[in-house]
């Protein structure tokens with residue numbers, strides 16, 4: 001919806017400032033423009049035409065993490081993250097899309113093979129030092145204002161993407177009747193193939209069959225950048241792919257994908273045939289942790305002392321209200337001592353590719369997270385979103401903490417939980 005359609009909702013902000021306590025951006029910068037109250041005031045000024053649409057709005061609109069933490073502290077429960085997303089969409093319509101977004105959303109994300117090829121090129125660039133030369137020459141700035149610094153977040157790329165190793169298709173399982181579709185998120189596919197393999201193993205203990213899908217991007221990155229058309233196109237492409245299967249469940253081990261796939265119906269208007277398709281599809285979607293919580297736990301025989309803590313991805317805790325399942329899983333693992341992480345549901349600063357445009361802010365937010373991780377004394381930091389895994393791994397490296405970061409699936413598959421820490 002255009003931002004003007006939200007005027008009455010925006011006008012409900014009573015300027016109380018309660019959102020300040022929860023906003024990671026505000027807590028890092030102390031700037032009013034960074035908190036929901038300031039962002040809502042900006043949107044109101046735009047609608048009331050006190051501010052014109054121009055490139056000057058890019059930073060204020062795109063510096064929000066879209067973590068949604070402010071809404072829980074807001075008496076009128078203003079959905080600031082959704083309002084900002086709609087305003088970004090208007091921004092792209094009125095000020096223009098960037099060539100990078102066209103490349104990403106129109107030519108890469110819909111095509112998993114092309115995306116894996118691009119990742120291989122990036123891996124080669126990193127391994128051979130070519131990316132440093134390109135960085136020094138300023139050739140990669142089109143990837144984002146802060147790309148030269150943000151590039152450090154990825155220490156190295158895995159040698160092979162999951163779907164280069166495991167070809168999409170049907171795999172037999174040991175379950176009695178469930179037919180499961182495994183929706184492979186782009187981040188897990190390329191950056192966390194070990195987690196994807198562990199997910200497949202766990203799903204095979206639950207399903208009669210597990211089909212590794214050849215799906216494209218779920219569309220969340222396009223929507224968060226305000227590109228509604230690309231987001232709808234990616235969703236339609238995935239719905240078409242799923243229409244040729246009849247699964248009981250569609251499971252994904254990326255909490256961001258899971259949260260977004262469950263919201264597919266909201267992308268299509270009433271009366272649109274896609275909406276019905278999306279409603280039926282969304283009812284079958286499960287976050288991996290929901291499945292893992294009900295599955296049989298692996299037996300641990302390792303002697304390694306595992307002290308685990310858990311970071312809630314925003315799209316799990318606020319996007320899907322999933323907080324108990326991962327803790328139940330971790331507390332039930334033999335040989336694992338679970339310790340709660342202070343501010344576990346605070347955004348880690350990963351927020352997709354946030355650091356590409358706001359590296360310093362992402363790093364400040366990450367430092368707060370790492371101070372909390374250090375307080376737990378844990379040697380294993382567990383989560384369920386690949387963007388969080390990248391960001392948290394970077395944080396651990398920067399803070400020189402003796403902590404291994406992993407996806408929860410790596411602990412749930414029929415392998416040794418202790419082995420993850422060795």
Ligand code: SF4
Pocket residue numbers: 022023024025026034035036039063064065066067068069070071080081
């Ligand atoms: S969504 Fe997150 S970053 Fe954005 S204003 Fe709300 S709390 Fe702050």
Ligand code: SF4
Pocket residue numbers: 012013014015016017018019020036037040073074075076077078
């Ligand atoms: S908590 Fe809600 S109502 Fe209060 S200032 Fe923040 S956005 Fe406005």
